[in-house]
Amino acid sequence: MPGVTTPELVTQVAAAGGVGMLPAAMLSPEVLNGTLDALGESKAGAFGVNFLMPFLDPACVAVAARKAALVEFFYGEPDAELVARVHDQGALVSWQVGSVAEAAAAEHAGCDLIVAQGTGAGGHVRGHTSLIPLLSEVLDAVEAPVLAAGGIATARDLAAVLACGADGARVGTRFVAAAESGAHPDYVKALLDATAADTCLTEAFSGMWPDAPHRVLRSAVEAAETATDDVVGETRLGGQALPVPRLSVFCPSAETTGRIDAMALYAGESVSHVRGVDPAGAIVAELVSGAEEALRRAPVS
Ligand SMILES: Cc1cc2nc3c(=O)[nH]c(=O)nc-3n(C[C@H](O)[C@H](O)[C@H](O)COP(=O)(O)O)c2cc1C
Numbered sequence: 698m699p700g701v702t703t704p705e706l707v708t709q710v711a712a713a714g715g716v717g718m719l720p721a722a723m724l725s726p727e728v729l730n731g732t733l734d735a736l737g738e739s740k741a742g743a744f745g746v747n748f749l750m751p752f753l754d755p756a757c758v759a760v761a762a763r764k765a766a767l768v769e770f771f772y773g774e775p776d777a778e779l780v781a782r783v784h785d786q787g788a789l790v791s792w793q794v795g796s797v798a799e800a801a802a803a804e805h806a807g808c809d810l811i812v813a814q815g816t817g818a819g820g821h822v823r824g825h826t827s828l829i830p831l832l833s834e835v836l837d838a839v840e841a842p843v844l845a846a847g848g849i850a851t852a853r854d855l856a857a858v859l860a861c862g863a864d865g866a867r868v869g870t871r872f873v874a875a876a877e878s879g880a881h882p883d884y885v886k887a888l889l890d891a892t893a894a895d896t897c898l899t900e901a902f903s904g905m906w907p908d909a910p911h912r913v914l915r916s917a918v919e920a921a922e923t924a925t926d927d928v929v930g931e932t933r934l935g936g937q938a939l940p941v942p943r944l945s946v947f948c949p950s951a952e953t954t955g956r957i958d959a960m961a962l963y964a965g966e967s968v969s970h971v972r973g974v975d976p977a978g979a980i981v982a983e984l985v986s987g988a989e990e991a992l993r994r995a996p997v998s
Pocket residue numbers: 698699701720722747748749770771793814817818819820821846847848849850867868869870871873948963964965966967968
């Protein structure tokens with residue numbers, strides 16, 4: 698989650714037994730290399746690097762493949778040559794997909810792990826199917842482990858997808874409000890006040906990344922569409938100061954200034970269950986122990 702994920706968030710998720718994911722989009726190979734060295738030295742646990750295919754920098758992929766346990770790709774056709782390049786350096790490869798055809802293609806390309814993303818997900822949304830029907834189809838179609846993504850914020854949600862057969866889950870929106878998140882405080886407050894009904898799937902924030910639907914808070918679309926300035930603020934990414942054009946992809950970090958309310962406030966339907974700012978490690982522990990408990994109590998057929 699560029700602008701939201703901090704190295705501390707990755708570390709705390711990894712230390713709690715999850716796989717902390719670092720976004721590589723718009724980072725230079727040098728900045729990525731330094732960040733991965735620091736994460737490795739923390740010895741917190743497993744972490745991965747996520748690449749958005751429209752912004753892919755092969756030099757960054759080479760760095761990630763050498764230094765992370767997992768390299769993940771999203772929003773592009775699964776590519777066997779890219780997967781092989783990562784494998785050659787020793788990392789596992791995952792592909793986040795939005796359809797059963799894309800999941801089959803990811804497995805065919807050699808991926809070790811597939812993330813099935815339903816349309817309730819926050820951020821960019823790849824497919825057209827909601828999570829449970831997609832997950833069921835993907836589990837039938839592939840042999841690789843499958844994680845469920847989109848709408849998971851509570852132990853009950855995690856138990857539900859595990860009971861369906863998922864091997865784990867990807868959680869996004871809930872961590873935007875984690876104590877270690879780099880999200881702007883006004884963005885976090887907007888999440889805490891919102892429910893699923895306040896989100897919408899839109900192509901409004903397409904500046905710099907067209908033809909890629911995304912789920913955001915509807916209030917952000919309304920504010921951006923009525924704003925009159927071409928540039929609504931300034932942000933920093935990978936140590937660089939950047940203007941935030943109106944209706945562009947950037948979501949506001951703590952370092953962003955300007956019309957925060959009119960920027961891309963990515964949020965999944967899971968936002969209904971984002972009700973407090975908790976440490977990332979406590980979120981992982983709550984989800985895992987609560988899901989275990991729920992599954993233990995579930996009637997066995
Ligand atoms: C603020 C935000 C930024 C995101 N950025 C990325 C990204 O850079 N790469 C990616 O593969 N997915 C990204 N996602 C999507 C997540 O991988 C995942 O599909 C989604 O968060 C799951 O739904 P949830 O938000 O309801 O948990 C992002 C999601 C959010 C909320």
